[in-house]
Amino acid sequence: MVKFLKMLSISVREGTATRKYPFESPLVTPEFRGKIEVDPVKCVGCGACTRICPPKALTLSYENNEATLKYFVGRCIFCGMCAYVCPQKAITISKEFELATWELEDLYDETTHTTVKCRICGKPFTTVKFANEIRRRIENKVPEDLLNVCPECRKKLATRKIGSRVVGVSGE
Amino acid sequence: MSNVISELIEELSRGPRSRAVLSRVFSVCGDSILDLSRRGTTIKMVIKPGCLRAALENIYKEHDLYFRTMAASDERFKEGLTKLYYVFGIDSEGTNIVFEVPVVNGIKVDTISDLFRASDWYELEAHDLLGVEFNGRPLRRLVLPEDWPEELYPLRKDVSVDDVKKVYQPQVVSRISELGVEEVVRIPVGPYHPALHEPEYFELYVRGEKVVDAKYVGFMVHRGIEKLAESMKYDQVPFLAERICGICGFVHSTSYVQAVEDALEIEVPERAHFIRSIVLEVERLHSHLLWLGVALHLLGYDTGFMHAWRIREKVMVLAELLTGSRKTYGIDLVGGVKKDIDKDKIPKVKETLSLLKKEFKELVEVAISVPQVKARLTGTGILPRGEARAYSLVGPTVRGSGLARDVRKDYTYAAYHYVSFKVPVYTEGDNLARTLVRVDEVFESISIIEQLIDMLPSGPIRAEKWEPQPMRLGIGAVEAPRGEVVHVVLTDLYGPYRWRVRAPTYQNLQAVPIMLRGVDLADAPLTIASIDPCFSCTDRAIIINLRSGSINTLPIEVISRRVSKDG
Numbered sequence: 001m002v003k004f005l006k007m008l009s010i011s012v013r014e015g016t017a018t019r020k021y022p023f024e025s026p027l028v029t030p031e032f033r034g035k036i037e038v039d040p041v042k043c044v045g046c047g048a049c050t051r052i053c054p055p056k057a058l059t060l061s062y063e064n065n066e067a068t069l070k071y072f073v074g075r076c077i078f079c080g081m082c083a084y085v086c087p088q089k090a091i092t093i094s095k096e097f098e099l100a101t102w103e104l105e106d107l108y109d110e111t112t113h114t115t116v117k118c119r120i121c122g123k124p125f126t127t128v129k130f131a132n133e134i135r136r137r138i139e140n141k142v143p144e145d146l147l148n149v150c151p152e153c154r155k156k157l158a159t160r161k162i163g164s165r166v167v168g169v170s171g172e
Numbered sequence: 173m174s175n176v177i178s179e180l181i182e183e184l185s186r187g188p189r190s191r192a193v194l195s196r197v198f199s200v201c202g203d204s205i206l207d208l209s210r211r212g213t214t215i216k217m218v219i220k221p222g223c224l225r226a227a228l229e230n231i232y233k234e235h236d237l238y239f240r241t242m243a244a245s246d247e248r249f250k251e252g253l254t255k256l257y258y259v260f261g262i263d264s265e266g267t268n269i270v271f272e273v274p275v276v277n278g279i280k281v282d283t284i285s286d287l288f289r290a291s292d293w294y295e296l297e298a299h300d301l302l303g304v305e306f307n308g309r310p311l312r313r314l315v316l317p318e319d320w321p322e323e324l325y326p327l328r329k330d331v332s333v334d335d336v337k338k339v340y341q342p343q344v345v346s347r348i349s350e351l352g353v354e355e356v357v358r359i360p361v362g363p364y365h366p367a368l369h370e371p372e373y374f375e376l377y378v379r380g381e382k383v384v385d386a387k388y389v390g391f392m393v394h395r396g397i398e399k400l401a402e403s404m405k406y407d408q409v410p411f412l413a414e415r416i417c418g419i420c421g422f423v424h425s426t427s428y429v430q431a432v433e434d435a436l437e438i439e440v441p442e443r444a445h446f447i448r449s450i451v452l453e454v455e456r457l458h459s460h461l462l463w464l465g466v467a468l469h470l471l472g473y474d475t476g477f478m479h480a481w482r483i484r485e486k487v488m489v490l491a492e493l494l495t496g497s498r499k500t501y502g503i504d505l506v507g508g509v510k511k512d513i514d515k516d517k518i519p520k521v522k523e524t525l526s527l528l529k530k531e532f533k534e535l536v537e538v539a540i541s542v543p544q545v546k547a548r549l550t551g552t553g554i555l556p557r558g559e560a561r562a563y564s565l566v567g568p569t570v571r572g573s574g575l576a577r578d579v580r581k582d583y584t585y586a587a588y589h590y591v592s593f594k595v596p597v598y599t600e601g602d603n604l605a606r607t608l609v610r611v612d613e614v615f616e617s618i619s620i621i622e623q624l625i626d627m628l629p630s631g632p633i634r635a636e637k638w639e640p641q642p643m644r645l646g647i648g649a650v651e652a653p654r655g656e657v658v659h660v661v662l663t664d665l666y667g668p669y670r671w672r673v674r675a676p677t678y679q680n681l682q683a684v685p686i687m688l689r690g691v692d693l694a695d696a697p698l699t700i701a702s703i704d705p706c707f708s709c710t711d712r713a714i715i716i717n718l719r720s721g722s723i724n725t726l727p728i729e730v731i732s733r734r735v736s737k738d739g
Contacts, residue, residue, distance in 0.1 A: 003541045004539075006534075007479065007538050078497065081407070081411070
C-alpha cells in the first residue's frame, strides 16, 4: 500500500539533478552543433552554402566591388548544411550557443572578397579567389579571355562567335 | 468481369485482401477506371470523380481497409485539372491503395465522409485551401479563419504569398476588444494568450461535473508550411519538416525523405536505414517519457513528473551525442543521412540504455501504483474499439482500444524488418490502457535500439547520386510516438511540387469528443492529453488562442489547475 514511498529512496539516491549553469559548465556533448564559423582564408565566395541554407541565414551580395558573405545567426537553425556542402571546407561548426546580445550587429558575421569585373560590361560577377580556384580545377583548359567575362556577356559573345562562323560577321 | 481485367487484378494485387478490394471496385466502376498500376507496395487507380463514391460504398466494409490520408493537388498548370489522391491502407498486407481522382474545375466530388468518417477534415481542408467542391455534405470553414475572403484559395499555384498578404489581414485587434482580453503578445505560441504549453482550444459543455459534449477549435492561423516547401529544394525541406512538431520532428523529416525516395525510386544504403531507425526510436523514448511526465503532472503527481523528466534528460543527451542536437536532429537528407554513428559511441549508447531500462522500470512501478494515479486512469476517457476503427485512429490511441495498428509492422520501413519487437495492445480503451501501451513501448524501443546497434552494417550512409523527375507520386509513412505520420509528395525538378503532411493528431483529435463524453470535468485534461496530442503538427501552423473567461470555455491548463486546487 505504501509502495509509492519508494520514490523517496530514489530521490535521495539521485540527489539534485539541476546543474548550476552558468556557474557550472553546461551539458554539451562533443557532437553539439552551434554557431558556424567561416574561415576567411579558405572561403572563396562561391555561394554554395547560401544556396542550400534552409532558413537563408547565409547570403552573398555584391556591392561596391566587394562580394560579402553575410551570416546572420538570428536566422540560423544550426543544421550544419553549409559545412556539409562547402567545397573548400571553409565552414566549421562550433559549440558556441550563448549567443544572446544587446547589439543587433553582434548577430552578423561578414566575410568579404574582392571581385572580378567583367572585361566587357565592367560589372563585378565573381570573386577573385573563386575565379582562381576554377582556373586551378580546370587546369587552364579554358582560354583566359573567357574566364574574365560575366555569364551574360559570355552568352552574347558565344552567339556572336557562332554568328561570325556562319555568316562571316566579325564578332566584338 | 472480363478475363483481361481479372488477369490484371491478379497481377497487380499483393494478396487476397487487395485482390478482393480491386475486384469489388471493378465490379461497380469498370468503365470509370482510367488507369491501374502498381509500384512496390502502392497500387494506384485513376478513377473518374463520378464513380469514387460508388466504388468506396462497395468496399468500405472491408474490415482491414483504412483511410490513411488524402492529398489534394492543384495541377491545372500541368494537366489542366485539380487532383485528389485518396490513400487507403490494408494493414494485413502492408499495401497502399491510391485512388487518383482528376477533378475538372467546377465539378463536384461526392463526399465519402459518411463512409470513412476520418475523411471529414480532409475534404474541408481541400475545400478551404484549393476550392474543391464536395456534394452531399455541409461545407464549412475548417482551416481558414472566418473572415478569410471568398474565392481565395491559398494553396492554388496561381496564388502567391504576396497576393494573400495584400488581400488578407487577420482581424486580431478587433477580436481582442470584443473579447476583452487584457493584452496581446506576439510570440509563436499564439497571439492571444501565451500561458499554455501548446496552442489549443477546447470548448467543453459541462452539466454539473460531467462533460456532455466537447468541441475543438483549431486551424486559426495556418502557417502554410506546405506552400512554403514548394519554393524549397529537395534537401532543404527535411529541415522545414523537422520543425512541424516540437517533440517528434524526426518522424516528419524521415517521412518526407521516404516519400521522395519512394517517388524517385532512390536506393538508400542499409546503414542509413539503421541510423534512421535508431534515431527514430531514441525520439520515441524521449517523447513517451515526456508524455508520461505530463500525464502525471496533469494528475497532480508532480514527483512522478520530475523523475520522468530527469530520466528523459539522459535520452536527450544521448540524442545530441548521436545526431548533434537535442531535438532538431537535422541528419535526414534525401537518399540517406548526413551523420554517421561512430564505433566509439556505441558503448555510451548501451550504457545509457541499460541505465534507462532500470530507472524507468523503477519509476513506473512506483508511479502507477500510487492509488490516486491508478484510480484516475482506470475507466476514464473510454474509447470503444468500434469507434477507434470507424475513425481510422492511429498510434497508442488505437492500440489502447484493442487494434494492433503499427506502421513499423504493417508497412515496414527503414530497418524495422531486421528486429523483433512486440506491438503492445490493450483492449480496455481507457486512459490506463493508453498509458500502459506507451510504458510497454518504452521497453520495446530500448530493445529495438539494442538490437539495431549490434547489427549496424558497414558501408555508405547516403546514396551517391539520384535524379529528380517531375510529377511522380510518393508515399512515406513513419510510426511516430503519437501514431502514424503520412507524407505524400508529388515531385518536381528541384523540389516537391506538392507536399501533403498528415500528422497523427489530425486523425486522433476527431475522436476526443467521444472520449470526453461522460467523463468528470476533472478527468478531461488527462483524457485530452491521453491521445498525446500535438496541436502544432496538426495545424502545421500557429494557432491563436482565445481566453474568453467564460466558464464553459476553458483551456486545458486552467482546468488542470482548478482540479489540483479543488482536490
